[in-house]
Amino acid sequence: MTVKFRKLALVGIGLIGSSIALAARRQGLADVIAISTRRSDTLEEARELNLGDAYTLDPAEAVRGADLVILATPVGAYEAVMKAIAPALEPGAILSDVGSVKRHVVKVVEPLVPEGVHFIPGHPLAGTEHSGPSAGFAELFANRWCVLTPGPQVDKAAVEKLAAFWRAMGSNVETMDADHHDMVLAITSHVPHLVAYNIVGTVADLEQATQSEVIKFSASGFRDFTRIAASDPVMWRDVFLTNRDAVLEMLGRFLEDLSVLQRAVRVGDGPALEELFTRTRAVRRSIIDAGQETAAPDFGRPHEAPPVPEVATFVREHGGGDDA
Amino acid sequence: MTVKFRKLALVGIGLIGSSIALAARRQGLADVIAISTRRSDTLEEARELNLGDAYTLDPAEAVRGADLVILATPVGAYEAVMKAIAPALEPGAILSDVGSVKRHVVKVVEPLVPEGVHFIPGHPLAGTEHSGPSAGFAELFANRWCVLTPGPQVDKAAVEKLAAFWRAMGSNVETMDADHHDMVLAITSHVPHLVAYNIVGTVADLEQATQSEVIKFSASGFRDFTRIAASDPVMWRDVFLTNRDAVLEMLGRFLEDLSVLQRAVRVGDGPALEELFTRTRAVRRSIIDAGQETAAPDFGRPHEAPPVPEVATFVREHGGGDDA
Numbered sequence: 042m043t044v045k046f047r048k049l050a051l052v053g054i055g056l057i058g059s060s061i062a063l064a065a066r067r068q069g070l071a072d073v074i075a076i077s078t079r080r081s082d083t084l085e086e087a088r089e090l091n092l093g094d095a096y097t098l099d100p101a102e103a104v105r106g107a108d109l110v111i112l113a114t115p116v117g118a119y120e121a122v123m124k125a126i127a128p129a130l131e132p133g134a135i136l137s138d139v140g141s142v143k144r145h146v147v148k149v150v151e152p153l154v155p156e157g158v159h160f161i162p163g164h165p166l167a168g169t170e171h172s173g174p175s176a177g178f179a180e181l182f183a184n185r186w187c188v189l190t191p192g193p194q195v196d197k198a199a200v201e202k203l204a205a206f207w208r209a210m211g212s213n214v215e216t217m218d219a220d221h222h223d224m225v226l227a228i229t230s231h232v233p234h235l236v237a238y239n240i241v242g243t244v245a246d247l248e249q250a251t252q253s254e255v256i257k258f259s260a261s262g263f264r265d266f267t268r269i270a271a272s273d274p275v276m277w278r279d280v281f282l283t284n285r286d287a288v289l290e291m292l293g294r295f296l297e298d299l300s301v302l303q304r305a306v307r308v309g310d311g312p313a314l315e316e317l318f319t320r321t322r323a324v325r326r327s328i329i330d331a332g333q334e335t336a337a338p339d340f341g342r343p344h345e346a347p348p349v350p351e352v353a354t355f356v357r358e359h360g361g362g363d364d365a
Numbered sequence: 366m367t368v369k370f371r372k373l374a375l376v377g378i379g380l381i382g383s384s385i386a387l388a389a390r391r392q393g394l395a396d397v398i399a400i401s402t403r404r405s406d407t408l409e410e411a412r413e414l415n416l417g418d419a420y421t422l423d424p425a426e427a428v429r430g431a432d433l434v435i436l437a438t439p440v441g442a443y444e445a446v447m448k449a450i451a452p453a454l455e456p457g458a459i460l461s462d463v464g465s466v467k468r469h470v471v472k473v474v475e476p477l478v479p480e481g482v483h484f485i486p487g488h489p490l491a492g493t494e495h496s497g498p499s500a501g502f503a504e505l506f507a508n509r510w511c512v513l514t515p516g517p518q519v520d521k522a523a524v525e526k527l528a529a530f531w532r533a534m535g536s537n538v539e540t541m542d543a544d545h546h547d548m549v550l551a552i553t554s555h556v557p558h559l560v561a562y563n564i565v566g567t568v569a570d571l572e573q574a575t576q577s578e579v580i581k582f583s584a585s586g587f588r589d590f591t592r593i594a595a596s597d598p599v600m601w602r603d604v605f606l607t608n609r610d611a612v613l614e615m616l617g618r619f620l621e622d623l624s625v626l627q628r629a630v631r632v633g634d635g636p637a638l639e640e641l642f643t644r645t646r647a648v649r650r651s652i653i654d655a656g657q658e659t660a661a662p663d664f665g666r667p668h669e670a671p672p673v674p675e676v677a678t679f680v681r682e683h684g685g686g687d688d689a
Contacts, residue, residue: 068673069674166582167584167585170649170662171662178668179670180671183671185584188582211669211670211671215581225578226582226585228567228568228571229579229586230585230586233586233587234586235630237586238626238641238642239619240556241648242641242645243615243618243622245644245645247552251552256657257655258490258510258550258553258554259652260491261492262554262557262558262561263552263553264649264657265557265589265590266557266560266590267645267648268649274642278635278639278642281630281638282635285630285633289627289630289631292627292630294570295564295567298563299620302563303613305605306605306613307609311606314601314602315602318562318594318602320569321566321595324591325592325594326595328588331581331583333588334588334591338494338500339493340592340666342658343665344504344505345504345535346504346535347392347534347535349391350367350392
């Protein structure tokens, strides 16, 4: 299905908003891309990066005449944004978002959606640890999932049109209930981020000399946690403020399991440890088989070879090229 | 300093042992490399990979005449290996290892070291989630740290010779006390692995339908944990059996902090969450600045672009090449 919108309005232009702008333009999914954001310096940055066709600090101006509006601000800003844009939304327009929680978004946004506007909450499961308009890239959504959580009353053709938009940017699309989304994301994304933030915080609280050593020796495991613990602080604050119940439920399961593991360490239960450590390997294999992870060791991080003593040997083995 | 050994004996030929074999040969650090391992199929695999010059199931035969012996089996096998090789160790030889814990190694190995042999425990802080002889590569130690924990009575020249061996393979070398090593590694490596194994275990215990969704949506955070939770089970069992006290101490700190964070989520303390999430970003920057991590987003994982509708545009932007 070929999909094309007359005007795409992006309210918020961080990592996700800017990646949508770049991907939509690259794939030719909108005649006009209008960008709105709260801070003038961010708007200027978006303009310098040439992310869209029109730039404004007024979200109502951005959404006027748009047949696709996507909210891409932190979730905590949705209510204020909706109050500002509701009078300017066109009947027949699709209104969506990219927030990491969905039940809260429905609760806050739905009452403010004007008659005739198709509200379809969305969540692209994609991102990096970088933030802001310059962090975006057109390939971000390729082979990643985008979850849509339309209410039962929403127009099916509008849902299919939005799904086609995401598929055109490279995503796989799945629809589900908002509550189910929040529960699955709690264990897939929210608790992992909480745990990563927590262990990095534990290290940040160590005395200075020890902390320096942890940083130096971080390749032995710790650094894997620091990537997601470097994600956007405001976005993640809002996730935990708005998906509390599911996060506390999944964190509870994690802590129960950790108590059992802590006890196995304390009593020296080797067979129990080995059994768990063997079982967990299969999960990674499943993720690689599902095409959601690289099979390359160490995430494919670069490993540079030290120079070898003799030049002749080096040229023979490496063709004299730069293998960094 | 140029360093060269007559005979390097590797007892154990997994990821680390095979990487030492490849790096030592590439850098010309030994005239002969002898390889010993417990299982005949592993020994055959090492032989087919051409990792050394001599292969034997008898560790005593491997170490006979060696001036550098490195134990590279799981730590739990050290006592049996030492009893087998002690009579064959040459006076003047350096005996080292690559185990992830050091106090326990000293306790087990030191009483079995013959007079005149220089025992210098070692730990290269390098690895991937892959295991076995075929997982090794010569670049594994480049720009990684290798920690040596020689006792106070050990010959300084022997320590310097072993340090030069590791530096020639690309490592940075640091010496410290065995207890201090175990404490720093508990928080840098052991607790992160325990937490990663635990959260992957929590997912593995979910009902099948939910587990499938977690795997599908794992790019939203979870998959970062699965890498270290796919590491060698026997090696990691032995780590937790032999560094119990330091692991429980650091796990205790982690759990205290997690209780505070859990409460912040429960009461909806936005400022506390945002403060922690901001502070943790700095730690990752320090690791990147220290050259221990890639600055590329998403660990530099590949992102493939979806095809764009028009061939002409694709060729213009990508030169028609394969960008996978």
